[in-house]
Amino acid sequence: MQNRQFHPESLMMTFGYKPELSEGAVKCPIFQTSTFVFKTAEEGKAFFQVAYGQREKQPNEELGLIYSRLNNPDLQILEERLCLWDEAEECAVFESGMSAISTVMLEFLRPGDVILYSKPVYGGTDHFINKVLPEYGIHGIGFTNSQSAEEVIQMVKDAGLASKLKMVYVETPANPTNALFDFGICREVADKFSSAEKEVVVVADNTYMGPLWQHPLKHGVDLVVYSATKYIGGHSDLIAGAVLGKSKHMKRVRTLRTFLGNMAGPWTGWLLMRSLETLKVRMTQQARNAVEVAGFLKSHPKVGKVFYLGHLQPGDVQYDIFKKQLSCAGAMVSFEVKGGEADAFVFLNHLRLIKLAVSLGSTESLAEHPATMTHCDVSEEDRKEMGISERLIRLSIGVEHHEDIIWDISQALERV
Structure with a gap:
């Protein structure tokens, strides 16, 4: 039988779901449960070792279910399907877009660090950068789409902040003006201030384009954030967020999500799976x-x-x-x-x-x-x-x- 690589819109119906594990239900059920039963103590140990990063999951090993703050079938299948659109290695779904954005910033920034951000950004993001992060000793510098890479680099140097820059955050198209920012410039600036000891990560808010019309990971971006409330949800009936990227960055995002406890619940996950189909x-x-x-x-x-x-x-x-x-x-x-x-x-x-x-x-x-x-x-x-x-x-x-x-x-x- 000839193999075929199906398009994402086709895979949204079935990818990651095994009906035989759910009484043959054609659609993934809502797993409205806080915890999951282990078959044996040894299985519980194995699942926790992977969950806490004590060992890597084996190639053919099923990711074990432990507790819905760590993983839940509705979220797990949803995250696998979202990865298809952006061709990401991993995805983590959050209780809101702002929880996704704030978790990424809190994970990759520390007191004394600087975040370089595009202007304008969504009002909630602007508030978090300019009103909340300074309370933790983290400061933002804005740049516009009229500035070249050289001008942005010089601006950071002139401010004496070259050694403190840790993140370039870009929202493009910008809310509400549709201003476009070049991912190539963001990558060039991040690479200029990165070193063997310090990585400057590039994060893109892709909410305006959804996962359909723009794929920042293909243009040198490290992490993509979404308010999944918007196009991904698409029906004004839920609040959610998502972060996608390479495993090396997503491992850190997932870990902080686990301990902040701001993952989306199974009902939200199920609704988002429904929305992805259309x-x-x-x-x-x-x-x-x-x-x-x-x-x-x-x-x-x-x-x-x-x-x-x-x-x-x-x-x-x-x-x-x-x-x-x-x-x-x-x-x-x-x-x-x-x-x-x-x-x-x-x-x-x-x-x-x-x-x-x-x-x-x-x-x-x-x-x-x-x-x-x-x-x-x-x-x-x-x-x-x-x-x-x-x-x-x-x-x-x-x-x-x-x-x-x-x-x-x-x-x-x-x-x-």
Whole structure:
């Protein structure tokens, strides 16, 4: 019989699951249990040795189940399936996107260290870097997509922090402006300040593109983080996060997750497995809708600048990054209403189909005002520098019929 390497969207239905271990159930059951029974004391010892890193798992050895804080079938199968999209060696699923992000930062940073981060980033990430980490003696330096590798390297040197840099953290496309950052520059900067004694890790937040449209691990990134609440979950009915990467880094992430206890539960794992089965179908439709919505906004007299990757043109550095790193323009569209905050609020208050809510990547279309909502805690100086103005509206395009989405936007703009 001829072997075939199935595509990820096909493997989402079955990969990692053995029906014979679950009474023949076609779908993985919810393993709503805190602990698991060992057949023998020797088996329990063997399982713990692997769990605590006292020995490596043998090639044909099944990973033993111990306790749902360590492993659970729903999480284990989910993590194996998520690895397929990003071609990662390992994955760890968390109770939220912020728990995934904060765990990575706390594992790889120590008091006195410095994190170099792209601007803008999600508001919660910005808060953690600039308000929480300094309480532990860890400090952040921001860089923009207008800076070259040489300029970023010189900035770190001029600050006298070359020996303290331990992480380059990049969110691309950036929330909420769709600004693109070159992974190659991030890798070059990290390598410049790495040594035999000190590794500078590159971490990418890929939430805006989901696991479908961009694969940072293929571009020199060490770890990828997601708010799995967004496209991976895709139905606005759960909170979760994920981290993926090479085993040498993931072993550290998993270990800290075990002792922080911020893994996702079996019910969340089961819901995410369900969502993965329709991930490509959902995201493909959302991207198609975004093309139509962005085109409408671009020509509307009451709309100023439109932030949409599909409108980038050859000759633009951002276009070059787009062609190198992404396979799709995505389904996130931001735009400026002509006027100010009051005009933006009038638009938001008159939407009828699109829901006024934060979050993104779900089947329903959502709209929000970044300056006063998701990014309200970002410094006024940074908001101004990054173009997060009082006029800016962020749209997450859903799977509704694009004509209905456009009708809703049109009638709300008439009120402005």
